[in-house]
Amino acid sequence: MNKAGGSGPTAAAAAAAAQKQKNLMQRVETDIANIVDNFSQLVNVARVSDPPVRNSQEAFTMEMRASRMVQAGDSLLKLVSELKQTAIFAGFASLTDHVEQKTAEFNKHTEKTDRVLARIGEEASASLKELEELYYSSERRS
Numbered sequence: 001m002n003k004a005g006g007s008g009p010t011a012a013a014a015a016a017a018a019q020k021q022k023n024l025m026q027r028v029e030t031d032i033a034n035i036v037d038n039f040s041q042l043v044n045v046a047r048v049s050d051p052p053v054r055n056s057q058e059a060f061t062m063e064m065r066a067s068r069m070v071q072a073g074d075s076l077l078k079l080v081s082e083l084k085q086t087a088i089f090a091g092f093a094s095l096t097d098h099v100e101q102k103t104a105e106f107n108k109h110t111e112k113t114d115r116v117l118a119r120i121g122e123e124a125s126a127s128l129k130e131l132e133e134l135y136y137s138s139e140r141r142s
Helices: 009-045 052-137
Strands: none
Touching (some): 009 052
């Protein structure tokens, strides 16, 4: 992972996340504007008038506006679902990064421990050799 200098996978991921957030915000604004506009038009058309032809035209317009409101609401629900999925998968990505980081730390710790154990083994071997020489060269050996 290259985190220095603002380049590499993390910078690209951050740019992609910013672009996705911008797109999602545009979708939210568009869908909410559609709902508000269609509701306003629905309320304007909902007045009662005398001619039967005008009433059927108004009924059709009301149905069309209501249908558009439902479509915008459905789009918002899909957006919420997409946001949930993004949050879940982003959590997995950060979890994976965390696991990789911890694995690297443990590998370094393992290498350090191996070096320390090798040094201790060499010192023990040298001490044992020195003790053997002293024992075999001593006069008290009977």
